[in-house]
Amino acid sequence: MKRLCLLLLLGIATAAVADEGMWTFDNFPKATVQQKYGVDIDDAWLARVQRATTRLEGGCTGSFASPDGLVLTNHHCARSCIGDLSSAQDDFIEKGFNSGSRAGERQCPGELVSVLVGIEDVTAKVNSATAGLADAKANEVRKQTLSRLESECTSANSKGKGGAFFCESVTLYQGGQYFLYRYKRYDDVRLVFAPEQSIAAFGGDPDNFNFPRWCLDFSLMRVYENGKPARTPDYLQWRPEGPSVGDAVFVPGHPGSTSRLLTVEQLKFQRAVSFPAYIARNSELRGRMIEWAKTGDEPRRIVDETLLGLENSLKVYRGLESALLDDRLMEFKATQERDLRARVSGDAKLAQQSGKAWDDIAKAQARYRDIYDRYAYLESGTGFNSKLFAYARLLVRGAAERAKPNEQRLREYADSNLSKVSAGLLAATPVYPEFETLTFAFSLDKMRETLGPDDAIVRRLLSKDSPDSLASRLVKETKLADPAVRKALWEGGAAAVDAAHDPMIELARSIDAEARALRKTYEDEVQALVNAGQEKIAKARFAVLGTNVYPDATFTLRLSYGDVRSWVEKGQQVEPFTKLARLYERTTGADPFRLPQTWLDARSKLDPNMPFNYVTTNDIVGGNSGSPAVDAQGRLVGLLFDGNIHSIAGSYWYDEKLNRAVAVHPGIILAALRQVYGAEALANEIVGKRR
């Protein structure tokens, strides 16, 4: 009892308390799950689900739906691919995409799909490399060590094992543990099927993060190897009936990022500095995009994907800010921190090792406030919101960095990252000059507003130009929209890049020294202190709480558990399942509540009582999009695509009373394939009826 109270006090709830945690597969709380749900999750179950779960490198999860490389994910996870394959004449966002046959499956530019195949704990190696070093030096050596370990691991594993493998380091518990994760990677990913966006994202931004909900947010892709569908024997079988209320469901996936282990000062930094700036800036950008979209059909089509992403992020950031402005949350965090610090102070060894960590992190946050704006605008890209500028920077830095030994490079240019970088750079994704000019001019405008018109770089860029005229000229004159030009420059290295005299490249080069200097200041004076401090706090936490805790999300493989359950919103119980009938009642005929003709036509063929979406208590976050909901037998019973509005605060804490994940029911997917879209063969492939 004493232990439980302590845990409660420290706010790190255990499974007995709530369906909390995005657990690593090697530390899944099997006993808790057995106790709470009467379900035995054994190692075979875990191994099979792990191999059936994919990571979409764009930031999503998927699952194998057949032995032939078929991947189920969300429509919004394939949105970028669908958009890239579309044109004004052939708009698959609007009309959906149905390959019809394997020959009709079309490759997604730059798309990468990975499967985690092994993990290795390298904490001891990293710690021994940094032992005794001052914070800034330790930070540098840590990065070098991780680059080296990744490179060695990739070399050791990529040979003679069939397919492409690569290794990525993973920092868990904010530095409490370091791992190497080994992935099998597929770089030939093809679009198989996608419904119309109007049904996939029915309700649009108003409904986003809300429930009840009616979104057919699924798509199907297929991974290929050597030009043929990949063999994926560890796929998930489906249970078309879905789950019932109270059924245990498990969600494997790659949750992107949570902030549950941040210190109070780090939370206050988000609350007072980064989030308000983000929200104001991007709300304005949202307005600019929406208004531009009204200038024509093609602008509307072009803006759509970026706008959806932006609106989603805005809702998230506003929700996070709101959580941090909730006294209950901040008082909880303050209490949690105060109690852990008291435990640390009360133990001489712990105090010596970790006692100063919180103050060090606070100092780092204060320093970060000083440099935040310039760092964000000049180094992190806030001032140069342009795909073409991003290409230019990749080319300029890529040339400089690749000339260095692997360990000396900026981390994103380490060998282990280069294939991702080049896949993005070389992918034949469309560039829309007018839209590029809009976002680029906007970011220059905000840079002047934020850094001030008398800032040295602002003055240099905008002494004779307005943000509009500068952006417009650069977008017009650069050649980087052409993938062949980018390829030649990437492969040509520094000499080719120098000789190009491309104005966007010249811009990237002209600010590079200043941007790198800001990054160095950030890394040495902010990041180094935070990392060192968090490593110390992690050690203290392990000492006090043991390792039966889960780390913050890091876009790496996790497993959460929960069940299908209603919740109470403003005194009203929200039923956990929605049904088809109400979809038809809610349509207004105008976006985003417009139903596609296929659904209007199919109405009479469909059972109005069919379940559509449902909610579970699983602890999930962005990155879990596309995650399968899996039952105790390892069968797919749903497709996660969202959380309710309370789930946003899940970045900081998990509240089982309110926090819900939102899933598409498998039955509606199969019904749609068969009865709405006539995609019988695909439905059969999924349910295992061989052709």
Next chain:
Amino acid sequence: MKRLCLLLLLGIATAAVADEGMWTFDNFPKATVQQKYGVDIDDAWLARVQRATTRLEGGCTGSFASPDGLVLTNHHCARSCIGDLSSAQDDFIEKGFNSGSRAGERQCPGELVSVLVGIEDVTAKVNSATAGLADAKANEVRKQTLSRLESECTSANSKGKGGAFFCESVTLYQGGQYFLYRYKRYDDVRLVFAPEQSIAAFGGDPDNFNFPRWCLDFSLMRVYENGKPARTPDYLQWRPEGPSVGDAVFVPGHPGSTSRLLTVEQLKFQRAVSFPAYIARNSELRGRMIEWAKTGDEPRRIVDETLLGLENSLKVYRGLESALLDDRLMEFKATQERDLRARVSGDAKLAQQSGKAWDDIAKAQARYRDIYDRYAYLESGTGFNSKLFAYARLLVRGAAERAKPNEQRLREYADSNLSKVSAGLLAATPVYPEFETLTFAFSLDKMRETLGPDDAIVRRLLSKDSPDSLASRLVKETKLADPAVRKALWEGGAAAVDAAHDPMIELARSIDAEARALRKTYEDEVQALVNAGQEKIAKARFAVLGTNVYPDATFTLRLSYGDVRSWVEKGQQVEPFTKLARLYERTTGADPFRLPQTWLDARSKLDPNMPFNYVTTNDIVGGNSGSPAVDAQGRLVGLLFDGNIHSIAGSYWYDEKLNRAVAVHPGIILAALRQVYGAEALANEIVGKRR
């Protein structure tokens, strides 16, 4: 010493501590000023300055600059008039306005200018009317009493005294005192002179609230009576040399609103609820306006005034939010409140009278959170951002309210307010349908996003329409853009309004019951508790601190004191005066750093060392725009137009180290009139050279 410490502890600094306070003329701290600056401010000085200071009912201050009714104010205070008088062909915003002679002076539609001529303390009358009543009832009776007192005062004063007089009640110290203020009002206000906006607002939004600064933010208007320039013997003489560093300056004016006496829970409500919503919503609107402005010269011209106001407000709200996210401020407020509460608890009588006030206000804030969104969108106009809708609501409610006895009406339709209401409603200001549609559709869109697509009213309005289609149709079909139509309906009352079948009026009518119900809930369950609580806190504060304190700003006449002084920004001293030369160095040729041709042409004629703008320590806030800076001898030595970025936090506290007011130097105004614009006669009128 004990008294001073207590004051310090309670954070209500006295004059000896800082140049703090927006003081009423009847409670100006003469002794403190004499002690700190060696200046005697006597009653004659105060009386003359009071009569020379005008209120522009649009939200600004002005001062008489000649005995012939000439009013000096800011360009941005005349901006709305200048815009209303402009057209695509004749754009006085772009090219400036020079009447040339009195015959060329043009009336500003709807503009009203007032001068405070007398005040009466009615605290006892109000308190006796509400004594012993429950909060909601007291709130109602208080409003009725104020309407009655205003009406009686206006009747008693308007007869046989020459010119129009009216009375307004004023609540000081959040309910500690009630006054009747008696004004002389001018409703024939004409534009005399305005420079080009590009020099008046040089640096635009990026420079706004910043310093160093180069804005010629002045304009001249003239008040007329019976078709002739009004006689204004109590004008301010100018001192063209301006002040020197360290000179005492006094700023009379009508500061709009401060929040220094709010409780911590009220501040948290702003921080967590109203400000974040405001900032996100209006940042998006800003983006929509900016993008729309790019569609043509006329859209750019049309959008300009609204956009300037919006950007200014956004900067203010972001500054306020940032102040409330500053731990120093919130800890200061919490300490201040805790200490006052401790004093109250320690005194049985005070405890009985005021002890529960803070908790009552906290309860009111919690209730406000529940209803805030619907109240804001349906009653406060957030959901109907349209001039035409505002007309419609005024007509619908005006008809209903005017049929009731004065005291029973909603306060804004009380007799004392009707002349203002009708002046706004009937003024021949332009309506731009495309822009109306933009703002209206935007607000409907946000209403759906905020209240949700399943809210009953949202559902009713948008079940078949999109926000765009609804707004577009209503703007097209309503006749309310025509002032003659509005006049007929206003004068025709309920019968005419009912018979009109105007779609915008029908919309206003269709939501009126729900909107009024929300207002009633707000007034009874939020406002009533807050008012009662604040009245009690005010009594406690007087009991503990005496009356040598100043009330929060209420857009009524105040006087602040201070001197011309530099401050230190990030380790650098900021010189208090800017000079002309740097203006020419900072121009980029592109808005908002573009100089008008007149200034490029006049460059050689002007002394580059001429002072341009300067800063003082005066405690000011929005509403002080257009305030004169007055020296010890009562001469004008500057024209206030802004504060530095730190002045925004002045809404909550005054920090003499950082808080600065920004003024235009009188010398540059006279030089501009003579050497740039050839307006010699006007310059002569100002300096008292008779023609």
